[in-house]
Amino acid sequence: MSNSLIFDIKRYAINDGPGIRLTIFFKGCPLNCKWCHNPESISPQTQKMYAKQKCIGAQACIDVCPENALSLTPDSIITDWNLCTVCGKCAEACPTKAIEMSGQQMDIDQLIKTIESESLFFDQSGGGVTFSGGEPLMHYKTLLQLLDECGKRHIHRVVDTSLFSRSEIVKQVAEKTELFLVDLKHMNDEKHKKYTGVSNQLILENIRLLSDINSDFWIRIPLIDGVNADEENIKKSAEFLSKLNWQSKLVNLLPYHDIGRNKHLKLGSSYNGDGMKEPAQQIIERSIRIFSDFGIQAIVGG
Ligand code: SF4
Numbered sequence: 001m002s003n004s005l006i007f008d009i010k011r012y013a014i015n016d017g018p019g020i021r022l023t024i025f026f027k028g029c030p031l032n033c034k035w036c037h038n039p040e041s042i043s044p045q046t047q048k049m050y051a052k053q054k055c056i057g058a059q060a061c062i063d064v065c066p067e068n069a070l071s072l073t074p075d076s077i078i079t080d081w082n083l084c085t086v087c088g089k090c091a092e093a094c095p096t097k098a099i100e101m102s103g104q105q106m107d108i109d110q111l112i113k114t115i116e117s118e119s120l121f122f123d124q125s126g127g128g129v130t131f132s133g134g135e136p137l138m139h140y141k142t143l144l145q146l147l148d149e150c151g152k153r154h155i156h157r158v159v160d161t162s163l164f165s166r167s168e169i170v171k172q173v174a175e176k177t178e179l180f181l182v183d184l185k186h187m188n189d190e191k192h193k194k195y196t197g198v199s200n201q202l203i204l205e206n207i208r209l210l211s212d213i214n215s216d217f218w219i220r221i222p223l224i225d226g227v228n229a230d231e232e233n234i235k236k237s238a239e240f241l242s243k244l245n246w247q248s249k250l251v252n253l254l255p256y257h258d259i260g261r262n263k264h265l266k267l268g269s270s271y272n273g274d275g276m277k278e279p280a281q282q283i284i285e286r287s288i289r290i291f292s293d294f295g296i297q298a299i300v301g302g
């Protein structure tokens, strides 16, 4: 039975597809978007996170660390990453949860039990389960089994993905999925590479593939002034999407916030938000108008 690294499970989620949903976040992503709200989702390994503001200097972590990787400075606890084995003992010992581990191995049975425990809310609200990340398609073996199990239980299935994956995998997943939430980050390949680390070609091909096989999807665009919210990119996105066979014809615009900054601090990594700004209301309204001109409904959030 396959196991996967899960970094979060969100109950009562209302922005990850229709109705009230349970969202399961797989850890690991082939992209590295500069604005990523969940930078702990990118590495496919368990990671240690440290919130300095929660630390009371109790030093319980230092006492239990088998590698002597931790030391107290006047400012905070610091980790010698050459020594740390990410064993998690310091997180268990921390009385204030200033240290937490991100990523827990879970098997299909554990995940199905968690999903089943929420089924009453699914039935009442027209919701279901959303598989998100990170990138759930990186965990396709587990994902396919989970989709099968949910299908047997008549639970509505959504997969939230960048579609940066082999087309055979996308096809297999599509057979067992009612709705995809697909990120569309930039139509210009060079800019896509600059901001996410990968080309957009495979992603655009896979969006066309979903259209060709009549698989339904909503598109999600992180709307970032200075990156992709300009008129030219929004027009190109709308033009591309308008040519597809696409049942929902719905775009969720997700205005940028620098939420990832604090999480980068906790991970000890750096956040480079240079040139990225929250879009003004005028930019949001212009984007909605452009999509509408191409026969596509765009809404904020979702
Ligand atoms: S695709 Fe999503 S999870 Fe992956 S790096 Fe980009 S924003 Fe983060």
Ligand code: SF4
Binding pocket: 048, 064, 065, 066, 067, 068, 069, 070, 079, 083, 084, 085, 086, 087, 088, 089, 090, 091
């Ligand atoms: S994760 Fe383990 S090795 Fe790393 S600092 Fe904590 S206790 Fe030490």
